[in-house]
Amino acid sequence: MIKKKQKKWNNIGYLYILPWILGFLIFQLYPLGASLYYSFTEYSITNTPTFVGLKNYTTIFTEDPLFYISLGNTMKYVFMSLPMKILAALIVAVILNQKLKGINFYRTIYYIPSIFGGSVAIAILWRFLFMSGGLVNQMLNGLGISSVPWLSDPQFSLFTLSLLSVWQFGSSMVLFLAALKQVPEDLYEAALIDGAGRIHMFFKITLPMITSVLFFNILMQLVNAFQDFTGAFVITNGGPLNSTYLYALKLYDEAFKYFKIGYASALSWILFIIILIFTAVFFRFSEAATYYEDGGEF
Amino acid sequence: MNKKGRKQTVAIITHVVMISIGVVMLYPLIWMLFSSFKTNVEIFGSTALLPAKPVWDSFIKGWKGIGGVTYTQFYSNTFKMVIPTVLFTVLSCSLVAYGFARFRFRGKKILFMLMISTLMLPNSVLIIPRYILYNKLEWLNSYLPFSMPALFACYPFFIYMMVQFFRGIPVALDEAAKIDGCNTFQLYWRILIPLMKPALFSAAIFQFIWTWNDFFNSLIYINSVSKFPIVLALRMSLDATAAANWNQVLAMSVLSLLPGTILFFSAQKYFVEGVSAGSVKG
Numbered sequence: 062m063i064k065k066k067q068k069k070w071n072n073i074g075y076l077y078i079l080p081w082i083l084g085f086l087i088f089q090l091y092p093l094g095a096s097l098y099y100s101f102t103e104y105s106i107t108n109t110p111t112f113v114g115l116k117n118y119t120t121i122f123t124e125d126p127l128f129y130i131s132l133g134n135t136m137k138y139v140f141m142s143l144p145m146k147i148l149a150a151l152i153v154a155v156i157l158n159q160k161l162k163g164i165n166f167y168r169t170i171y172y173i174p175s176i177f178g179g180s181v182a183i184a185i186l187w188r189f190l191f192m193s194g195g196l197v198n199q200m201l202n203g204l205g206i207s208s209v210p211w212l213s214d215p216q217f218s219l220f221t222l223s224l225l226s227v228w229q230f231g232s233s234m235v236l237f238l239a240a241l242k243q244v245p246e247d248l249y250e251a252a253l254i255d256g257a258g259r260i261h262m263f264f265k266i267t268l269p270m271i272t273s274v275l276f277f278n279i280l281m282q283l284v285n286a287f288q289d290f291t292g293a294f295v296i297t298n299g300g301p302l303n304s305t306y307l308y309a310l311k312l313y314d315e316a317f318k319y320f321k322i323g324y325a326s327a328l329s330w331i332l333f334i335i336i337l338i339f340t341a342v343f344f345r346f347s348e349a350a351t352y353y354e355d356g357g358e359f
Numbered sequence: 360m361n362k363k364g365r366k367q368t369v370a371i372i373t374h375v376v377m378i379s380i381g382v383v384m385l386y387p388l389i390w391m392l393f394s395s396f397k398t399n400v401e402i403f404g405s406t407a408l409l410p411a412k413p414v415w416d417s418f419i420k421g422w423k424g425i426g427g428v429t430y431t432q433f434y435s436n437t438f439k440m441v442i443p444t445v446l447f448t449v450l451s452c453s454l455v456a457y458g459f460a461r462f463r464f465r466g467k468k469i470l471f472m473l474m475i476s477t478l479m480l481p482n483s484v485l486i487i488p489r490y491i492l493y494n495k496l497e498w499l500n501s502y503l504p505f506s507m508p509a510l511f512a513c514y515p516f517f518i519y520m521m522v523q524f525f526r527g528i529p530v531a532l533d534e535a536a537k538i539d540g541c542n543t544f545q546l547y548w549r550i551l552i553p554l555m556k557p558a559l560f561s562a563a564i565f566q567f568i569w570t571w572n573d574f575f576n577s578l579i580y581i582n583s584v585s586k587f588p589i590v591l592a593l594r595m596s597l598d599a600t601a602a603a604n605w606n607q608v609l610a611m612s613v614l615s616l617l618p619g620t621i622l623f624f625s626a627q628k629y630f631v632e633g634v635s636a637g638s639v640k641g
Contacts, residue, residue, distance in 0.1 A: 073543045074462025081455040081474060081518065084511025088489065089477055095488035106494070153380070161373060169627060170381040173388070176623055180572035181590045182612035185597055186391045189605065194403045196390060203406055228384065280479070288483050291574045295594055309483060309575075316487050317579055326487050333484040340479060 099326035106320050117327035128328070130303050131311040134219060138307060139286045142223035147279055150230040154237035155267070168238065171231045178229035184295035187225050188212070191296075212297055215304030222292050222305055233278045240274035241267065276347040280340065287336055308332055395610040402605050414606070418614070421607035425595055428584050430611060437588040440502040440577075441570045447509035448517060448566045449559050455512045456521030457547050461533060471522075478515045482575075490579060504580040505570060517562045524558035525551070561629035568619045589615045 100117055102110035121128050153171060157164050177183050190196050191211035198208040211221045244267060252262050268275075290309035293299060299306035312332070316325035394402050395417055397410040405411070422430045459471055493504050512518060528551060536546045552559070574590045581587060587595070593615060596608050 070537075070543065071462045071464050074458045074464040074467070077458025077462070077543075077547075078455050078470065080451045080510070081512040082470075084451075084508060084513045085473070085477065088508045088511060088513045089480060089485065092485040092488035092492065093480070095491070096484055099488065099491075106491070153377075156373060156377065159373065161370070161377070163374075167377050167381065170385060173623070174384055176568055177388075177572065177616055177619060179574070180616065181574050181593045182391075182615045185593060185608060185612050186387055188597075189394075189402075189609070190387055190390075192403075196387075196406065199403075199406045228387075284479055284481060288481055295574075295597070312483055313579075316490070322487060322491065329484040329487060333481055336479075336481055 096326040096329055099323050100330050101327075102323040104323040104326075106322060110323065113323070117324050118331075120324070121327055121331065127303070127306070127311060131306050131308045134304065134306055135287060135308040138219055138223060138226075138289070139283065141220065142226040143279070143282055143286055145223065145227045146230045146282060147233060147275075149227060150233035150278065151237055151275070153230070154234045154241055155263070157234075157238060158241040168235065171234055173231065175229045175231035178225065179291055181291065181295055183225070184292050187221075187292065188296045191221050213301055215302045218297055218301060218304045222289075222296065225292050225296075226286065226289070233282065236274055236278055237271065240271040244270045272347070276343065280343060283339060283343075284336055287332065391609055392613055395606060395613045397606055399605050402609070417604075417606035417610040420604070421596075421611045424592060425599055426584055428587070428592075430589070430592065430614070432585065433587055433589045433592040436586055437571060437590075440505050440588050441567055443502070443506040444509045444570045445563050445566045447506055448512075448514055449563050451510055451512035452514055452517040452562060453521055453552065453555060453559060454547070456518050456525055457551065459518070460522045460525035461530075461546075461551075462543075474515050474518060478519070486576075486579065493580065499580055500582050500586055502581075504576065505573070509566075514566070517566070520562065521555065521558050524555060528554050557629055560626060564622055564626050564629055567622060571619060 099110060101112060101114060103113050103116070104110035157167055161167070174183075188195075192198075193208060193210065193213060195211075197211065202208060209217060211217050248266050248270075249262060252266060257265070288309050289307060290313065293305045293307045293310055294313070297305040299310050308328075312325055312328050315321045315328060390408060393408055393410060396413040396415070398412075398414055401411060424430050424433065459467065459474075489504070490499075493499050496503075498504055498507070508514075532550060533546060536550050541550065571588075572590060574594070577588050577591050578594075581591060584592075584595070589611075593608070593611060596611060
């Protein structure tokens with residue numbers, strides 16, 4: 062009797078997660094399937110999709126130089142901004158964790174750019190700061206250094222956009238800081254007694270203890286960086302000479318400027334698969350390296 | 360030098376370094392604030408932080424907006440977009456989190472894993488079919504593409520965060536409530552929700568700021584100027600003014616960040632708590 066009642070109580074759980082189940086089906090699973098289907102069709106909203114097999118994919122790989130340009134730019138962008146960002150977040154978190162006074166104050170300050178970083182207002186600010194006569198160049202000139210074409214030279218433009226991303230290291234930093242606080246103090250004390258140096262302790266104790274957060278940070282930032290749009294769109298609009306034409310811009314142009322829905326869907330699936338491969342490789346790698354205190358049980 | 364003195368020196372050096380980093384990081388924002396009070400000539404003419412002679416007309420002229428639509432309209436549009444989205448998010452995500460955290464039903468583990476894995480689902484692959492779907496439902500150029508996914512708990516990050524928080528609340532409380540004759544909803548609404556306040560606040564604040572600043576989705580789903588949220592208005596003003604009225608663009612940019620800034624500083628502790636809660640245990 063009691064067992065039955067308990068079971069009934071537990072089954073009500075389905076009712077509570079129902080909104081998510083519906084949301085998952087309507088706004089995630091259906092779109093995922095639909096875009097896969099569209100990717101094999103020729104479709105431009107006004108007409109009905111007509112099945113064309115792999116044509117979109119072969120066109121992308123064989124006849125679309127902008128695909129390779131945007132993919133290359135995105136790779137460069139990801140591998141330029143991500144290590145800098147993660148490293149900055151980790152270093153600052155480690156310093157803040159040294160029982161520094163005013164840690165809350167610093168944490169707040171460093172976190173602010175992360176909150177607004179993705180906004181148009183900040184993109185506009187970045188454009189103003191790095192314009193040829195902008196504040197950054199004015200300051201460089203003041204120091205006797207000649208102006209740098211931050212946004213107008215293809216050599217620098219992608220780097221300038223990466224700086225905007227690195228500037229927002231705060232959110233990763235907060236996560237690192239929370240993880241660092243969980244590292245048991247006695248581990249360090251034991252190491253000190255053994256005469257270990259600080260750098261040695263960092264690599265032998267701190268880093269292994271926070272790997273799960275490190276991987277979480279890298280993964281989330283990776284997925285986001287592959288899809289970054291606002292900066293490249295507002296600050297440089299893909300230019301100069303397509304040097305900041307990121308994959309997300311390519312996707313946007315094909316889908317919402319030319320309304321080549323089928324073609325754009327194929328592009329989105331290629332990106333999705335690239336992200337999946339990165340994630341999978343990463344998981345394999347992180348599983349081997351992660352240390353779980355509780356054995357990783359859920 | 361003795362040990363204590365050396366420790367102090369290290370601390371001072373660390374503070375100096377940390378403050379310097381802080382200044383470099385915040386300087387652009389401070390520059391933006393002060394520059395919105397400068398004349399256009401001064402913005403790019405001098406490196407001085409403070410305006411030589413503060414002007415206000417950048418705000419007054421900037422507020423007039425574009426094509427007869429003022430920032431009063433853009434602001435109210437943004438609120439119309441953000442408020443329902445935030446409310447729905449908090450309501451639906453907390454219900455779903457409650458379901459995951461407090462009930463044991465078949466398939467829960469798989470469903471939970473599925474939910475977590477959607478965290479990794481890139482928005483780029485969903486946006487095109489969603490656009491087609493919303494077009495068919497005649498939701499384009501309205502704020503439904505923002506509020507409806509929120510109503511159906513399409514924010515796994517918040518669900519996960521709230522599940523973690525629910526787990527921190529002792530189950531003994533549930534048992535006591537059950538004995539007192541509470542049904543599942545009463546338990547959720549009367550007992551657990553009041554204890555969940557920090558998590559709910561932090562989800563609300565995050566969602567407020569994210570939706571407020573959501574440029575990509577706004578760009579795709581909203582196409583008439585009279586319905587533009589602030590982010591689209593800003594971007595348009597940047598195109599429209601091309602060269603001349605930098606201070607107006609900056610002034611409106613500053614104003615666009617104001618609600619988020621106020622929220623951030625008045626509810627700081629929820630922010631950090633929220634970000635930390637989500638990941639540490641995982």
